[in-house]
Amino acid sequence: MKILVALKQVPDTETRIKVAADGRSLDPADVKWIISPYDEYALEEAIRIKEAKGAEVIALSVGGDSVKDVLKNALALGADSAVLLKGDGQGDAFAVAQMIAAYAKDKGFDLILCGNKGIGGDNAAVGPMLAELLGVAQTSVIVKLDLGEGTFRAEREIEGGSEIVEGALPAVITAQKGLNEPRYASLKGIMAAKKKTIEELEAASVTTGAQITALTLPPERPAGRKLEGDPAAQANGLLQALKDEAKVF
Numbered sequence: 001m002k003i004l005v006a007l008k009q010v011p012d013t014e015t016r017i018k019v020a021a022d023g024r025s026l027d028p029a030d031v032k033w034i035i036s037p038y039d040e041y042a043l044e045e046a047i048r049i050k051e052a053k054g055a056e057v058i059a060l061s062v063g064g065d066s067v068k069d070v071l072k073n074a075l076a077l078g079a080d081s082a083v084l085l086k087g088d089g090q091g092d093a094f095a096v097a098q099m100i101a102a103y104a105k106d107k108g109f110d111l112i113l114c115g116n117k118g119i120g121g122d123n124a125a126v127g128p129m130l131a132e133l134l135g136v137a138q139t140s141v142i143v144k145l146d147l148g149e150g151t152f153r154a155e156r157e158i159e160g161g162s163e164i165v166e167g168a169l170p171a172v173i174t175a176q177k178g179l180n181e182p183r184y185a186s187l188k189g190i191m192a193a194k195k196k197t198i199e200e201l202e203a204a205s206v207t208t209g210a211q212i213t214a215l216t217l218p219p220e221r222p223a224g225r226k227l228e229g230d231p232a233a234q235a236n237g238l239l240q241a242l243k244d245e246a247k248v249f
């Protein structure tokens with residue numbers, strides 16, 4: 001079995017985001033990059049399938065040189081090899097799906113796992129579009145996956161219940177929180193990753209359907225105010241502020 005896992009690098013949630021000078025992308029300075037959390041579930045699932053049934057796991061990311069750290073981490077966690085599809089500038093979810101499809105189409109993957117969405121972008125579109133471009137089955141936001149002989153059975157959490165989806169491989173499947181508990185890289189894994197290489201390929205040139213034209217951050221929150229005095233005075237101050245300033249009463 002051959003499994004491709006698509007990994008997106010995203011800023012660590014503790015990073016203070018700044019908009020770059022072009023006004024439509026993130027300033028990469030001082031950003032700590034991590035694997036998008038939903039992609040961690042996808043990668044963990046691939047490694048568990050490899051451990052249970054035997055599989056070759058290939059981690060792939062579209063982006064610039066900074067994406068290599070995410071791929072190195074994937075190798076330390078248990079991916080067998082990694083591919084960086086290098087593209088100029090930025091692109092939308094459709095561009096990313098086309099690039100991954102162009103790479104994957106003749107490689108005989110049985111299963112392609114993605115996160116259900118890349119945090120930050122939140123399009124939740126790359127996986128389903130990839131399946132469409134490759135002409136294979138797809139299901140999304142799964143919390144359980146069982147593989148049979150050339151088949152899959154997935155459980156999706158839906159509003160008020162769960163849904164079981166069955167289909168034939170190859171398929172593109174996107175992972176939801178709860179699918180598994182991602183592991184940490186072991187020292188042995190980190191050492192083994194040093195011997196593995198990242199294949200760097202030029203991403204296919206594609207048509208970008210839409211462009212990000214502006215990126216803005218929410219307005220700064222006004223500074224907080226500390227209420228002084230004993231508890232009764234503080235309670236009174238809070239009541240006055242709710243009445244006179246917030247107009248709650």
Ligand SMILES: Cc1cc2nc3c(=O)[nH]c(=O)nc-3n(C[C@H](O)[C@H](O)[C@H](O)COP(=O)(O)OP(=O)(O)OC[C@H]3O[C@@H](n4cnc5c(N)ncnc54)[C@H](O)[C@@H]3O)c2cc1C
Nearest residue numbers: 062063064087091092114115117118121122123124125126
């Ligand atoms: C030429 C080019 C260069 C890019 N360079 C960078 C870069 O340097 N840094 C960066 O962070 N992003 C880069 N991107 C990616 C881009 O900014 C977004 O990833 C893309 O718009 C998808 O956004 P999303 O997360 O909302 O997609 P969603 O549809 O929410 O993503 C769903 C899932 O698709 C997969 N996926 C999404 N994006 C990627 C990706 N880039 N690589 C592999 N799998 C992916 C993941 O499994 C993810 O969980 C580049 C894109 C292009 C076309």
